[in-house]
Amino acid sequence: MSNPHNGSYHYKIGLVGPSRVGKTTLITSILDDSQSLLEKTLVSLSPKDGATRKRINENRNYLSGAIKAKHFNPGALAGTEEAFTYDLEMNVERQNMISFSFMDYPGGWLANNPEKWRQSCDSWLEESTVLLVPIDATVIMEANTGIRKAAVPHILHIADVQEVVREWAKARKRRPNERSVLMLVPLKCETYFSDNGGTRKHEEILLKEVKDWYGDIIKIPINEEIPNNKIYYCPVDTYGCVEVKKPNWAKKDNIPGGQEFSAEFRFRSTNPQIQRKAAGDVLLLLCKHLMGIAYYQTQEVVNDMQSDLKDIVRELDLNRAEEDAKWFWTKAYEWVTGHNKTKKAIESGESKKTDLLKMISSNDQKAKILLEGISTMLKEKDLERAEILAI
Amino acid sequence: MIMQIYLRTRGKSRDLDYKWLDKSPHEEWWQPYSRICKFDDRSILVAVSEKSFRIFLSGIPSSRKDQHNTAIRFTLSIEAATQEEFREILPIISVWVSEIKSGAESIIGDFLDRSFPGEIIDSILSGAADLESGKIKSAVLEFAGQCPSNVAYKKPKYFSWVGDIRSKNGCSYFLGSINDFTTTKTGLALYGNFIENLQDAEAIPSQNYDCLAVLAQLDHPIENIAELKKKAAPQTIPTQHPERRPPLGLHKLLPAIILFLIAITALIFIVILIMATTQGQQNTSLLQKIHPKGVVPPGSATNLLNPIQIKQPLPQKTQTKQDRTTY
Numbered sequence: 001m002s003n004p005h006n007g008s009y010h011y012k013i014g015l016v017g018p019s020r021v022g023k024t025t026l027i028t029s030i031l032d033d034s035q036s037l038l039e040k041t042l043v044s045l046s047p048k049d050g051a052t053r054k055r056i057n058e059n060r061n062y063l064s065g066a067i068k069a070k071h072f073n074p075g076a077l078a079g080t081e082e083a084f085t086y087d088l089e090m091n092v093e094r095q096n097m098i099s100f101s102f103m104d105y106p107g108g109w110l111a112n113n114p115e116k117w118r119q120s121c122d123s124w125l126e127e128s129t130v131l132l133v134p135i136d137a138t139v140i141m142e143a144n145t146g147i148r149k150a151a152v153p154h155i156l157h158i159a160d161v162q163e164v165v166r167e168w169a170k171a172r173k174r175r176p177n178e179r180s181v182l183m184l185v186p187l188k189c190e191t192y193f194s195d196n197g198g199t200r201k202h203e204e205i206l207l208k209e210v211k212d213w214y215g216d217i218i219k220i221p222i223n224e225e226i227p228n229n230k231i232y233y234c235p236v237d238t239y240g241c242v243e244v245k246k247p248n249w250a251k252k253d254n255i256p257g258g259q260e261f262s263a264e265f266r267f268r269s270t271n272p273q274i275q276r277k278a279a280g281d282v283l284l285l286l287c288k289h290l291m292g293i294a295y296y297q298t299q300e301v302v303n304d305m306q307s308d309l310k311d312i313v314r315e316l317d318l319n320r321a322e323e324d325a326k327w328f329w330t331k332a333y334e335w336v337t338g339h340n341k342t343k344k345a346i347e348s349g350e351s352k353k354t355d356l357l358k359m360i361s362s363n364d365q366k367a368k369i370l371l372e373g374i375s376t377m378l379k380e381k382d383l384e385r386a387e388i389l390a391i
Numbered sequence: 392m393i394m395q396i397y398l399r400t401r402g403k404s405r406d407l408d409y410k411w412l413d414k415s416p417h418e419e420w421w422q423p424y425s426r427i428c429k430f431d432d433r434s435i436l437v438a439v440s441e442k443s444f445r446i447f448l449s450g451i452p453s454s455r456k457d458q459h460n461t462a463i464r465f466t467l468s469i470e471a472a473t474q475e476e477f478r479e480i481l482p483i484i485s486v487w488v489s490e491i492k493s494g495a496e497s498i499i500g501d502f503l504d505r506s507f508p509g510e511i512i513d514s515i516l517s518g519a520a521d522l523e524s525g526k527i528k529s530a531v532l533e534f535a536g537q538c539p540s541n542v543a544y545k546k547p548k549y550f551s552w553v554g555d556i557r558s559k560n561g562c563s564y565f566l567g568s569i570n571d572f573t574t575t576k577t578g579l580a581l582y583g584n585f586i587e588n589l590q591d592a593e594a595i596p597s598q599n600y601d602c603l604a605v606l607a608q609l610d611h612p613i614e615n616i617a618e619l620k621k622k623a624a625p626q627t628i629p630t631q632h633p634e635r636r637p638p639l640g641l642h643k644l645l646p647a648i649i650l651f652l653i654a655i656t657a658l659i660f661i662v663i664l665i666m667a668t669t670q671g672q673q674n675t676s677l678l679q680k681i682h683p684k685g686v687v688p689p690g691s692a693t694n695l696l697n698p699i700q701i702k703q704p705l706p707q708k709t710q711t712k713q714d715r716t717t718y
Contacts (some may be wrong), residue, residue, distance in 0.1 A: 020458070020461075050585055051427075051429075054429070054584070055585075075456075075459030079409065081466065082422075082425060108406070108407070111406065112406065113410065243542030245592070254403070254517060254519065267417060336650055336654070337651075390574060
């Protein structure tokens with residue numbers, strides 16, 4: 001966890017969604033293009049270790065390979081079998097300021113493996129300052145009959161997601177000073193937006209559907225009265241160059257909801273290329289939020305340090321007065337024995353004072369850089385699609 | 392304890408995510424290596440200690456696909472109890488290492504697909520059916536029996552080494568190291584899909600093992616194996632007995648004590664001297680009181696003690712106007 005007093009700013013990003021909803025795809029989408037998405041800002045992202053870098057690269061290869069093969073497979077990314085953390089570093093003005101991690105895990109743990117969920121995900125989500133809820137937009141948009149609509153909560157495990165969001169909100173409440181963000185992120189939205197080569201203009205319908213299906217989840221942070229919380233809606237085009245050709249609903253009596261959903265996609269052009277849209281919104285909001293937290297935590301550290309400095313100066317004055325008031329024989333005795341507690345206390349106080357002054361100055365500098373970094377990020381009104389649902 | 396074999400895979404439906412069939416391993420002993428080996432892909436991890444023989448084979452391809460057309464995989468976790476049991480599994484390791492190298496279709500995957508058809512897996516994972524007890528173990532041992540038993544290996548010249556899986560002899564040395572584990576040594580052998588260079592390989596935690604054999608796809612491929620410098624186990628600092636107090640270190644204070652004693656002696660001497668002088672002055676003033684004119688009569692006690700004639704005392708100096716100006 002983050003410990004600003006040691007100069008370490010580490011944050012956890014939580015993801016909650018069932019199996020095959022697109023957790024890995026979301027992480028890949030927002031990290032893959034990070035260089036280009038952040039190019040006009042003072043901020044840059046880099047993988048913290050080789051495992052993270054290799055994993056992002058491999059995910060990218062899977063996705064681009066699926067497009068280049070000209071035979072689109074929405075399940076190109078191999079399913080996740082073991083939990084994996086993507087560790088990243090955020091540099092502001094080329095200085096390493098913040099590190100953060102996403103945890104990806106097999107979505108089946110959410111509903112069917114409570115033991116694994118408890119072991120691996122519970123504490124992670126409790127400490128997460130940001131919670132991302134990926135939503136398969138095709139499921140909620142293509143459910144066009146009563147039976148299919150009835151299956152949507154089962155397919156997307158909305159009740160399980162809601163339970164996790166409630167726990168997260170309670171944990172946030174226990175940390176009232178730490179700002180938090182809940183993001184609802186519909187994925188595979190290219191079919192329903194017209195701003196990225198699509199023909200349908202169903203963006204308002206998608207928003208309405210998300211609010212309908214996830215309304216109770218949106219209300220949780222408000223009902224729990226979490227201070228300093230924002231809820232965003234960020235629809236993302238995962239591929240950009242494809243759209244739903246045929247939704248397939250299959251009747252399955254042995255599964256909850258009785259319906260199974262999959263979709264066939266087609267390419268929009270003969271020379272398709274990944275053309276993501278609005279993944280940058282998630283990334284920018286994420287970076288801005290983390291920098292904001294780091295900025296406030298730095299300020300708190302500076303305030304704490306200044307108060308410590310006052311105490312040290314006061315103690316130094318007292319020790320100096322005590323040293324001055326010493327009788328000649330006491331001084332002589334201390335000089336002969338070499339034991340002078342007051343003198344040592346003064347020396348240690350002086351050294352502490354110097355160190356604190358240095359740290360205050362360094363933290364002030366950090367806060368300044370963070371503020372500059374935030375100022376170069378896009379304003380909320382300039383984001384491509386994201387909008388705020390509640391504060 | 393008898394040999395335990397666990398199998399993990401997923402079902403076709405969205406809800407039937409990766410899970411151990413039948414029962415799961417008591418301990419996820421492979422987890423510390425999750426940033427070295429990519430367990431969602433083809434990898435191998437063999438850990439032999441004095442007490443256990445553990446093998447983890449992941450990313451074994453199945454011909455099944457899930458509802459989203461994503462390829463499904465198998466993972467095998469084997470815990471052998473004895474060297475003999477471990478030797479029984481060696482042929483599977485040998486086959487799997489060559490399949491990791493080739494990246495081609497997997498005969499292990501085919502065998503598992505035949506032994507555990509999709510419908511059976513779906514019904515086990517959905518809880519509709521139970522797996523026949525001991526089925527996984529018998530199937531895996533049956534496959535091991537079908538594999539070529541004469542494993543071709545080379546004895547590596549180092550205890551700890553890294554090699555490129557694409558090199559000519561990398562896999563043979565790897566199997567050679569694992570074969571050594573069947574005799575006396577303890578060791579760790581793995582294919583690290585996340586390893587890029589020698590430094591990454593040297594950072595692998597392996598203090599508890601005599602040998603470390605690492606295969607990887609290195610950024611700069613090497614034809615022969617390279618020795619790895621094993622990190623020394625952290626030195627244990629002897630803990631001090633809590634009741635035993637540290638020595639006071641009086642010898643360090645000895646010069647100060649001597650100095651202090653000299654100073655005290657000198658001080659006493661000075662005090663005596665001052666007292667003696669003060670006593671002398673008092674006696675003189677007493678005599679002056681007896682003889683107001685300041686003349687000591689001859690033969691008096693003071694005169695005897697002090698043969699110098701005490702003269703008339705000097706008149707008190709009065710400050711004149713002239714003196715003040717000189718100041």
